[in-house]
Amino acid sequence: MSLIAGLRPLELRNHADGRWLEIEWSDAVTAVIPHRLLREACRCASCLAATRAGNAVAAPADVRLDSIEAYGPNALRLFFSDGHDRGLFPFEYLRALPVRGRERADSTGK
């Protein structure tokens, strides 16, 4: 059992313009995750196969997270603009991604 079992997102805000996803967790932590990082963490069959073969998953810089669906009680299914839509993201996996907390992903200007 992990310490964060039972942790769940209370709120998901998908910022299409800045291409980042904001997750408010049930322990009051807010995470900001760039869409590209999410895409590169995709665990669909083809991404897993590539990773196992030793190839890093390289997403286009402008890849977008188009939509989000609940998948069972403990995971999300994410739909990306480059056609990857079978990646399942268990909450624990999402929470473990390297993210920037409250820092705004869109403050770098573009």
Ligand SMILES: [Zn+2]
């Ligand atoms: Zn994938």
